[in-house]
Amino acid sequence: MYRFITITHSYLMEKLVQDELFPISYNNIYMRGSNLLIDRRSFIPKREATCRFQIKPQPPAIFTLDTNAMKIKADFDSVDWSFDNNTRLESRGVHPYPAKFIPEIPREIISILGVPKGTAVLDPFCGSGTSIAEAQRLGLKTIGVDLNPIACLITRVRTGPKMPGLKYLAQEIAQKAAQREEHWRPQNVPNLEHWFKNSVAQCLANLVKEICISAGPIFDDALRLSLSRIIVRVSNQESDTRYAAIEKPQGNVYRQFVLAAEEIEKYLELRSWKPKPEPEIICHDILDLTAKNIGQQVGLVMTSPPYPNAYEYWLYHKFRLAWLGWNPTEVKRKEIGSRSHFFSSNPHTEFDFLRQMRGLFSLLKTITVKDAHAAFVVGDSKIKGKIIDNGALLRIAAKENDFNDVIVYPRTVASNRKAFNTKYSRAKSEQILVFKRR
């Protein structure tokens, strides 16, 4: 039996998730039963006009805050989430990474939500490891997953032991590298001559070889990260985010490598907490993992997922990946949200993101303890000019997998702290979504 209901557009946009009807974007409404995406414009000619929907009768789902949620809301209210005045000391980090957390965001969220005794904090999209570092700072067990090997390398170094002597070892390696006579070129750096001067490519190749020979297991990651830090600077690439080859001063490659090692050594020396417990870092597509791979009980999920059509982490690190022996194309293929998937002959849509988030939540369901919280910091996307409410999609996936809504909290993004390219997103604000495992 069906009935008609009258619904206004603002009702659609503001009402929280109901059983059958989810506003996904300004123009789209998702109907769970039929798996249909309905274009609002076919119903509502003007923004505030009313429309009539045919839906199955159901008591209206009213979003009431229980005591737990009310406490969380009060705690969230006491924080200024814009962090306009944060010191940025740790934000600068050991290595550049796009769309990384301001450390205060996971720090506050973890403190507010808490973690049941004996369980771990999981970031399934850990990127440069901000939430992992913040959880470690609180002495918590942590698991970080990321598809991108550069992300995992940064996280391992950032949460690993201090590296006294790193600078001296880097100097030694640079000296030996400078004496190498053999001419070796990496096979997998795309269009090498276009992006790297011959002399620069030779120095980088020498450093790669010498690190393999002389680094040893303790310093290997930190030395590879030192090399990764300088790749874009010594290439012809205009900047981290501009993909034009230009004439620019590259400086002395060996000297820059040593300076990068010195900076990393200093960062670890100045870190204000003991790097314990050691995190478990899994470099893998999260959608291919099982509970067995994670191997621990998770009491809190703290993450910011990759958005559809927003960033390209693989592209940002393309040359770093290639020089360090990884395959950027392989990372691109599995990267959730990568813009390349939206320009292919069979372009992705918001439903691909929904499918991926369903995959994620079906894993979370198997590894989280009862009452575990899952916090997602997420903004909107723009796909072919259409604004997509990623938060609404996450809530569908969560609800289907035994996670209840607790709170949806808006966060204004400081103007000087845009996490997104505004061409692809309107992200002046983000939402913090908190779910609780049933």
Ligand SMILES: C[S@@+](CC[C@H](N)C(=O)[O-])C[C@H]1O[C@@H](n2cnc3c(N)ncnc32)[C@H](O)[C@@H]1O
């Ligand atoms: C918004 S970033 C996370 C940034 C992180 N919060 C930080 O502070 O650096 C999203 C991350 O998701 C990762 N990612 C994309 N697709 C993935 C997949 N299929 N499996 C695991 N990680 C993936 C990207 O490599 C990227 O590092």
